[in-house]
Amino acid sequence: MVRKHCIVKAESLFAQQSQYVSSVVPYDSAAALSSDAAPAARLIPDDPQADALSLIREAGLVGMGGAGFPTWKKLEFGKGTSVVIANAAECEPLLAHNIARLETDAERIVSGLMIAMRIVGASKGIVAIKAKNAAAVASLQSALQTAVQSATHSALETAQGNLDLSVFFLQDRYPAGDERAIVRDVLGTLIAPTSIPGEAGAVVINVETLLRVHEAVVDRKPVTAKDITVAGLIDGSGYERDTSIVVYDVPIGISLREVLAALNIAEPGPDAQLLTGGPYMGNAAQLDDTITATCGGIMIAGPEIPDPGPVGIIVCACGASDERLKSIVAAEGASLAGIELCKNAVRLPNGRLKCANPGICPGQAQAVLALKKQGATGLLIGHCTDCSNTVMQIAPKLGMRVHHATDAYLRAGDEHLVRSFRKTEPVTARG
Numbered sequence: 001m002v003r004k005h006c007i008v009k010a011e012s013l014f015a016q017q018s019q020y021v022s023s024v025v026p027y028d029s030a031a032a033l034s035s036d037a038a039p040a041a042r043l044i045p046d047d048p049q050a051d052a053l054s055l056i057r058e059a060g061l062v063g064m065g066g067a068g069f070p071t072w073k074k075l076e077f078g079k080g081t082s083v084v085i086a087n088a089a090e091c092e093p094l095l096a097h098n099i100a101r102l103e104t105d106a107e108r109i110v111s112g113l114m115i116a117m118r119i120v121g122a123s124k125g126i127v128a129i130k131a132k133n134a135a136a137v138a139s140l141q142s143a144l145q146t147a148v149q150s151a152t153h154s155a156l157e158t159a160q161g162n163l164d165l166s167v168f169f170l171q172d173r174y175p176a177g178d179e180r181a182i183v184r185d186v187l188g189t190l191i192a193p194t195s196i197p198g199e200a201g202a203v204v205i206n207v208e209t210l211l212r213v214h215e216a217v218v219d220r221k222p223v224t225a226k227d228i229t230v231a232g233l234i235d236g237s238g239y240e241r242d243t244s245i246v247v248y249d250v251p252i253g254i255s256l257r258e259v260l261a262a263l264n265i266a267e268p269g270p271d272a273q274l275l276t277g278g279p280y281m282g283n284a285a286q287l288d289d290t291i292t293a294t295c296g297g298i299m300i301a302g303p304e305i306p307d308p309g310p311v312g313i314i315v316c317a318c319g320a321s322d323e324r325l326k327s328i329v330a331a332e333g334a335s336l337a338g339i340e341l342c343k344n345a346v347r348l349p350n351g352r353l354k355c356a357n358p359g360i361c362p363g364q365a366q367a368v369l370a371l372k373k374q375g376a377t378g379l380l381i382g383h384c385t386d387c388s389n390t391v392m393q394i395a396p397k398l399g400m401r402v403h404h405a406t407d408a409y410l411r412a413g414d415e416h417l418v419r420s421f422r423k424t425e426p427v428t429a430r431g
């Protein structure tokens with residue numbers, strides 16, 4: 001089932017858009033705008049010789065899938081790789097803005113992909129997407145076909161031999177869009193948690209970032225706006241809660257409160273919960289927080305369902321942080337029985353968790369039994385689809401209630417709960 005989404009353009013919502021745009025400082029812009037700046041450091045929208053990498057850097061573009069790593073650096077480090085993978089997984093539930101962009105702007109995304117390929121010297125470009133997004137797949141395939149035939153890119157084709165653009169269908173599971181999961185699924189290489197896709201000869205870039213690559217290089221536009229999805233308790237918007245509202249080009253710097261007001265969404269009450277990002281990896285937010293270049297969405301939920309407790313937590317690398325999980329247990333009114341870690345979660349030297357094999361369950365019986373021994377009668381997890389299914393095969397048989405960190409947001413958005421996901425058939429054919 002594909003969730004419904006609608007598309008709203010920010011320019012129709014925010015009359016004062018330029019006020020926010022002008023408050024955004026693009027990367028290196030202080031130097032670029034200074035009359036004393038060296039020519040190479042200036043914003044050079046009219047210079048036909050400007051190279052694409054410089055334009056991307058000067059536009060202030062960072063990875064818009066959430067990582068926020070400067071795109072020019074990713075492309076610089078990626079020089080010499082053979083493939084660029086466009087990440088269209090959109091694996092967080094409720095989010096829909098990447099898929100919407102592919103439906104409406106596939107040509108510009110493919111143009112961004114080809115610019116990225118040109119920069120790193122790759123002859124192969126692959127768009128990784130779930131087959132269920134049929135409208136996006138159709139417009140993508142048409143754009144890829146046009147690009148291959150286009151004279152505009154003949155120089156790339158000539159310079160790099162056989163230009164190879166294709167689509168790879170991902171499984172419909174979370175976290176299909178994890179960079180290392182994509183590399184594993186598309187190229188068949190599982191890289192270490194400490195490694196980057198370059199080790200497998202690939203660069204992975206989110207599709208909205210590729211759209212902005214096109215805007216930076218072809219339109220000479222700095223990054224001043226972000227696509228987002230607004231979902232959950234969207235009363236007042238005119239849409240049902242089973243619809244995700246995609247808003248294109250929200251000015252960076254505008255507050256969540258202003259976005260909700262522009263969409264006529266009732267301001268969340270004192271019991272409501274607010275996240276920026278998706279229900280899995282999002283961060284607790286306040287109405288006065290602002291839209292950033294990495295903000296994927298605004299999620300609004302009601303209160304957590306109370307649990308008599310004690311509740312045990314299993315922390316994983318792909319979901320809510322232990323701090324967020326603890327706050328959910330508190331919001332359920334339960335005491336905390338204990339904390340366990342998914343066997344696949346590896347702690348990196350910087351303290352961050354990474355999954356050893358994203359989305360492939362290593363078994364959860366040990367963690368569930370350990371928490372049972374510590375007195376837990378309920379469980380709170382933030383697991384991937386596969387691990388959530390595993391927990392559901394064990395915990396209810398032990399008489400334990402299971403909650404997932406995404407529950408409140410998925411309930412608010414009239415969406416299936418994660419642990420209720422059906423196991424999907426693997427789809428790996430290329431179109």
Ligand code: SF4
Pocket residue numbers: 175316317318319342343344345354355356357358359360361362382383384387
């Ligand atoms: S295996 Fe564990 S750490 Fe990895 S994605 Fe699944 S729940 Fe997260």
